Amino acid sequence: MAEMWINMGPQHPMTHGLWNMRVKVDGETIVDSEPVIGYLHRGWEKMVENRTYPQIIPMADRLCYGSSFTWSHVYCMTVEKLMDIEVPERAKYIRAMSDELQRIGSHLMWLAAIGTDLGNLTVFLYATRDRELFLDLFTSLCGARMTYNYCRIGGVRNDAPENWVRDLERTLDYFEKRLKEYDMLIDKSKLFRMRMEGLGYMSAKDAINAGITGPVLRASGVKYDIRHNDPYEVYDELDWQMCTHDACDTWARYRVRMMEMQESVNIVRDILKKMPKSGPIRVKPPRAAPVGTAIARMEDPRGESLMYLVGDGTDKPYRLSVRSPLFVILSATPQLLKGSKIADVPSILGMLDVCMGETDR
Amino acid sequence: MDLSLQPHAVAMSAQEFMDWSKGVIRELTKATGVKKAVDKVAQPFFNYGVRNSIYPLHFGIACCALEMAACSSPRFDNERLGMVFRSSPRQCDVLLVNGWVSKKLRPSLRRLYEEMPDPKWVIAMGECAMTGGPWYDSYNVVQGVDTFIPVDVYIPGCPPRPEAMIDGFLKLHQKLKNSKVGEFLQD
Amino acid sequence: MENVTYSVEQVRDKVSQAFPDVVFDDARMEARRLYMTADRSILFNLCKLLKDELGFCHCSLVSGVDRCDKFQTVYHITSYESNITLEIVVDLPHDEPVVDSVTPLWGGANWHERETYDMFGIIFKGHPNLKRLLLPEDYKFFPMRKDCSEGGL
Secondary structure, three states, X not given: OOEEEEEXXXXXXXXXXXXXXXXXXXXXXXXXXXXXXXXXXXXXXXXXXXXXXOOHHHHHHOOOHHHHHHHHHHHHHHHHHHHOOOOOHHHHHHHHHHHHHHHHHHHHHHHHHHHHHOOOHHXXXXXXXXXXXXXXXXXXHHOOOOOOOOEEOOEEOOOOOOOHHHHHHHHHHHHHHHHHHHHHHHHOOHHXXXXXXXXXXXOHHHHHHOOOOOHHHHOOOOOOOHHHHOOOOOHHHOOOOOOOOOOOOHHHHHHHHHHHHHHHHHHHHHHHHHOOOOOOOEOOOOOOOOEEEEEEEEEEOOEEEEEEEEEEOOOOOOEEEEEOHHHHHHHOHHHHHOOOEHHHHXXXXXXXXXXXXXXXX | OOOOOOOOOOOOOHHHHHHHHXXXXXXXXXXXXXXXXXXXXXXXXXXXXXXXXXXXXXXXXXXXXHHHHHHOOOOXXXXXXXXXXXXXXXXXXXXXXXXXXXXXXXXXXXXXXXXXXXXXXXXXXXXXXXXXXXXXXOOOEOOOHHHOOOOOXXXXXXXXXXXXXXXXXXXXXXXXXXXXXXXXXXX | XXXXXXXXXXXXXXXXXXXXXXXXXXOOOOOOEXXXXXXXXXXXXXXXXXXXXXXXXXXXXXXXXXXXXXXXEEEEEEEOOOOEEEEEEEEEEOOOXXXXXXXXXXXXXXXXXXXXXXXXXXXXXXXXXXXXXXXXXXXXXXXXXXXXXXXXO
8 A cells, every 4th residue: 555645737737827736645545635736826916015096907817817897897896885986887787797798718728728627628619619709709809818907996988889788699699599409518528427416525513614605615505696695786686596506516606607697697687788888987996095995895706705905095905905715715625525536636626626826926 | 089099999989970970861861962953952851850749838828828829720721830738848849939938937837848859949939938938027937938948939929929939930930941950961 | 503694784783783893985885785984903803703603604705904114914704604804904003913813613724824924923812823935935034025125026
């Protein structure tokens, strides 16, 4: 009986980002594990103390590049709380809509990644192809495919161009049909189900105690979504359902994200109905922030993101602290991996949707 | 190892024997003109083969890695240029560095570079790999990958569009076309 | 697990009954938020009260602030049933930054406390594994302190 430590990383096609998953194996079964992070640490929280408030917006985009709009959004919400600024109505609706489109884009990137992990390259090609349509929408809205620099303190940068709403509706109609094709491709495939069911079990009590949030928590049956329980922007006026699943394993996490994509399409359609047709989209903020602190919480595609800002009367923040959802989920991976085989590791870790930019900051 | 000093020596290590015999054959073929003839015929073919089947390493660091993944999507399709991503550095030609390199990662990256067999090239993709990018005052980011690895092609952008990445690879093709890759016994 | 929900006023009353020294920030009245400052000697018992009796089951964030003359650790605790987020600010002297760890209560605070130690040098008594997390093990500085100017600044 020889137990040994194996390094899975930092360069490993499965890890989607640079981190080292050290596992202690006894034959093929995993006995213990230890995640080693820090390969992408750039000292983000120290660098922002040397930048003015508007200069931090593109830096916040690059915190988690898979869902970059949501991070600049939560940063802008925190600064607006501190400076006590009220964002115009139309800007709030545009922000919520961009959030949901970003959520779909991030979940499609996750789907492409698990396609390569579990050996199904067709899913990778389908998901990246559909993601390109949403990136086209963002390109015509704000000019960039990935790190948008679109959110501003006090609103958004510019209004949607003409015919953008028509393009959006066409994309959503097409995408709903594609979602049904994904269900046929993955849900009804016995091979996929065998690789996902019963793995990585984590009960609701363990998940809450470990600090897990987001789709991984809702896959354990806990009904908590910040858009519903602690609403921000316009989510309390919209009509949508929370997506939960009771199976507590990898299969449940997969189903929750697929349901969330469908739910995001419904939310965007609702926003298009309720949005004011015209109006201001931006308010001019003051240059310096008052002395004090502020927090803002938001439902990122990966979990709960929170920023804590300390202002000191100048035009640069004194301290900006970031809560990244994946930082906490990664600390719970030893619990998730105990007792499974090495070949199950890509399946379990892939369902957590790892993005190392926000974990290491 | 100077053979003239030891005319009766028969012991050599395997590496020394290979280097010596390669050198002898190279000198012989050069002197008789055989090398020039073989190269004129075969070198364009080998060069064409190496150029159009560049295998990059499956190594994604940060934001530019998502654009690298988007480049494999059906819209931009880098596989038509012969680029198949390989997971092991022993099977790769090109090291595509996409994203900022932290001081913790620097020795691992240097080791990956040294594990790749010759001939190999390095492409620095994105602002962070070229010069450190937006993280110019960070205590943990290396200001440019070319401080510890020799770089052949730089692709600017933050992040560069997939078309820009393909353009960078085509520039590498040009560079290979004008170089001596594919010659007989080239070191 | 009983599903009793509390309002912000009920939480505030219960906490001030058990710990009269806790100072509440009355100037900021927001829905579903409560801001308080506590002393480090009562921190662990305060958190135990919040978790066991008031149903605050989730620790969102533990971070540190360097205020040049003192350190501060800031805790953000959330209750899923009552939908309230609390903020507790604890002051620490600059030459002795030691505070009790809340990891035995909430597992989610584990890596947050390690990271605060890594960046500031604040020691959390009772933490199961207080080692450096993001920086290499033999790094000699605590980079987020205001008197540390590593890098190109």
